[in-house]
Amino acid sequence: MTTNGAPPPVLSLKGVNTHYGAAHILKDVDIDIHAGEMVCLLGGNASGKTTTLKTMLGYLRPSSGTVYMDGENVNGWSTAQRVGHGLTMVPENRRLFKRMTVKENLEIGAYLRQSDDLDADYERVFEMFPRVKERLTQKAGTLSGGEQQMVAMGRALMAQPKVLLMDEPSMGLAPVLVAQNFEIIEQINKAGVTVFVVEQNANMALSIADRGYVLQTGKIVLDDTSQALLANPQMRAAYLGDV
Amino acid sequence: MTQAATVETRPARRASRITPVSVFLWALRIAILAIILYGSYLSISSGRLSAAQWRDLFVFGISTGSMYALIALGYTMVYGVLRFINFAHGEVFMVGAMMAFYVANALAVTPLWTSSPAVSLLIVLVAAMFTSTAIAVIIERIAYRPLRGAPRLIPLITSIGASFTIQYLVRGLVGPATKSFPRMEPLRGTFEFGGFVILKTQLVVIVAALVMMGGLYLFVEKTRTGKSMRAVAEDPETAALMGINVDRTIVNVFAIGGAMAGVAGALWGLVFPSINFFSGFLPGIKAFTSAVLGGIGNIVGAMLGGVSLGIFESVGPSLVLAGYEIPAFSQLKDVVAYAALVLVLIFRPTGILGERLAQERT
Ligand SMILES: Nc1ncnc2c1ncn2[C@@H]1O[C@H](COP(=O)(O)OP(=O)(O)O)[C@@H](O)[C@H]1O
Numbered sequence: 024m025t026t027n028g029a030p031p032p033v034l035s036l037k038g039v040n041t042h043y044g045a046a047h048i049l050k051d052v053d054i055d056i057h058a059g060e061m062v063c064l065l066g067g068n069a070s071g072k073t074t075t076l077k078t079m080l081g082y083l084r085p086s087s088g089t090v091y092m093d094g095e096n097v098n099g100w101s102t103a104q105r106v107g108h109g110l111t112m113v114p115e116n117r118r119l120f121k122r123m124t125v126k127e128n129l130e131i132g133a134y135l136r137q138s139d140d141l142d143a144d145y146e147r148v149f150e151m152f153p154r155v156k157e158r159l160t161q162k163a164g165t166l167s168g169g170e171q172q173m174v175a176m177g178r179a180l181m182a183q184p185k186v187l188l189m190d191e192p193s194m195g196l197a198p199v200l201v202a203q204n205f206e207i208i209e210q211i212n213k214a215g216v217t218v219f220v221v222e223q224n225a226n227m228a229l230s231i232a233d234r235g236y237v238l239q240t241g242k243i244v245l246d247d248t249s250q251a252l253l254a255n256p257q258m259r260a261a262y263l264g265d266v
Numbered sequence: 267m268t269q270a271a272t273v274e275t276r277p278a279r280r281a282s283r284i285t286p287v288s289v290f291l292w293a294l295r296i297a298i299l300a301i302i303l304y305g306s307y308l309s310i311s312s313g314r315l316s317a318a319q320w321r322d323l324f325v326f327g328i329s330t331g332s333m334y335a336l337i338a339l340g341y342t343m344v345y346g347v348l349r350f351i352n353f354a355h356g357e358v359f360m361v362g363a364m365m366a367f368y369v370a371n372a373l374a375v376t377p378l379w380t381s382s383p384a385v386s387l388l389i390v391l392v393a394a395m396f397t398s399t400a401i402a403v404i405i406e407r408i409a410y411r412p413l414r415g416a417p418r419l420i421p422l423i424t425s426i427g428a429s430f431t432i433q434y435l436v437r438g439l440v441g442p443a444t445k446s447f448p449r450m451e452p453l454r455g456t457f458e459f460g461g462f463v464i465l466k467t468q469l470v471v472i473v474a475a476l477v478m479m480g481g482l483y484l485f486v487e488k489t490r491t492g493k494s495m496r497a498v499a500e501d502p503e504t505a506a507l508m509g510i511n512v513d514r515t516i517v518n519v520f521a522i523g524g525a526m527a528g529v530a531g532a533l534w535g536l537v538f539p540s541i542n543f544f545s546g547f548l549p550g551i552k553a554f555t556s557a558v559l560g561g562i563g564n565i566v567g568a569m570l571g572g573v574s575l576g577i578f579e580s581v582g583p584s585l586v587l588a589g590y591e592i593p594a595f596s597q598l599k600d601v602v603a604y605a606a607l608v609l610v611l612i613f614r615p616t617g618i619l620g621e622r623l624a625q626e627r628t
């Protein structure tokens with residue numbers, strides 16, 4: 024890892040290859056995410072975005088390459104250890120526990136927290152999403168899509184994340200909810216949480232991210248600041264809807 | 267790129283049409299109902315059994331059924347997290363009952379057995395509980411964990427193998443002879459309250475089962491471990507991504523299922539004092555039936571299913587079959603259990619409360 028004074032990235036992948044059985048999904052992926060940044064990972068369907076997040080969390084193990092947290096090699100760590108160290112994911116399509124109540128979903132978010140005193144965390148979630156408080160005793164499956172998104176964000180915040188991994192937060196939401204959701208993500212980032220957001224909606228993601236990576240069939244093909252990516256003709260043609 | 271407003275897409279409900287099969291099934295339903303009702307009418311009007319005899323059959327059904335319920339919890343909880351039927355669970359119960367026999371036998375010659383029967387009984391229960399828990403956890407570790415991710419038919423077949431292995435292991439260790447549980451003098455006879463008479467053993471069984479089931483329910487609903495079990499049952503991948511240790515949660519499920527089966531094993535010895543290496547088979551099948559009857563995967567369903575099956579089995583032959591002057595009707599109680607399983611699978615595959623046996627996780 025880089026030394027010379029600067030702190031190491033909070034999360035990074037170095038030369039990571041991930042397989043599903045014989046299928047080679049991630050190919051020599053390098054990603055560095057620094058503290059406080061908002062970074063996005065763009066790519067089409069089945070390009071390997073979710074696989075990247077699952078590899079970061081240790082749910083999938085790389086066949087070669089290394090995952091680092093704060094400069095430490097965490098290849099041998101379990102998902103629970105990584106979550107315990109502040110890596111938290113909001114999964115694709117929210118994936119709430121629909122048969123459990125909203126309150127229980129939030130409790131699952133705080134599953135690995137050592138402290139029993141979660142009142143301040145609940146307050147923070149309720150302040151950001153007053154609707155969640157009204158729905159606490161309801162089964163999560165009975166909520167609307169927008170409300171479910173709030174609970175999914177709340178569940179992640181209950182883990183007190185240092186790095187928040189967001190898997191396609193725009194998926195399956197009405198445009199107005201997408202915009203709201205991205206505002207919330209920005210707000211969380213401004214409050215000091217590092218955010219890594221995976222998106223197919225490149226315009227939306229680049230409008231709030233500092234930097235972006237572009238993934239194509241498991242390879243990082245572009246890696247630049249958001250302005251540069253927005254201006255990149257290759258990028259415009261492939262992902263930003265220009266013809 | 268931007269997606270349109272989403273609404274949860276539900277599969278359109280299939281238009282209900284009258285097909286020959288549905289006509290046949292309805293005819294079958296009506297015929298079965300008519301047979302049951304007419305048989306009940308015949309036996310009740312014949313006055314063969316007194317009100318007290320009916321009550322005794324009912325109470326016997328509840329006590330047997332509450333043991334089925336305890337065993338059924340293991341089937342249903344394992345199905346909940348792993349989506350396969352652990353056919354070795356009947357053997358987990360049998361091993362607990364066997365341990366209960368040995369501990370009870372050893373205690374029966376000590377003064378404790380007569381001086382403090384409650385303590386003795388508690389020791390027997392705890393010993394059986396620990397033994398069954400240990401066996402359940404060991405089976406999970408050696409037979410099922412290596413198969414995680416394999417198609418679900420494979421652990422299912424393995425569980426049948428595990429079941430035979432345990433049966434013959436026990437047979438090899440303790441011999442094939444049927445053993446008889448020592449009597450507990452203070453549990454002989456009946457207990458009366460307000461004119462209601464119940465055998466003491468049955469009362470102990472019902473109370474102990476209720477306590478265990480109540481405790482389990484609270485555990486699953488209220489504790490952190492219980493919530494993690496429900497999360498894993500609903501969506502193991504997301505649970506893992508939230509930092510829940512799925513393997514450990516599965517071990518917890520096997521351990522709790524084993525503990526319940528162990529308690530059932532010890533209680534079984536109070537009501538049906540003879541036991542051998544094959545004694546897990548029938549109660550295991552009955553408990554599996556109970557779990558399906560209640561809705562596989564559903565904990566409260568397993569409890570309801572167990573008690574219902576116990577009652578059907580106990581009351582059913584005298585109520586329905588005796589009415590038709592079937593000579594050995596009381597020998598047919600196992601038929602009632604299997605008929606109940608087949609009928610549930612035909613008419614209500616979701617059971618009383620639960621989900622379809624073949625339904626995939628959503
Ligand atoms: N559980 C799995 N088993 C086998 N292949 C998988 C599995 N999950 C994803 N894949 C494959 O990995 C590739 C990348 O998937 P994914 O990371 O989910 O893509 P994205 O999130 O970018 O849409 C796809 O080709 C997909 O078919």
Ligand SMILES: [Mg+2]
Pocket residue numbers: 072073074115190191
């Ligand atoms: Mg994806």
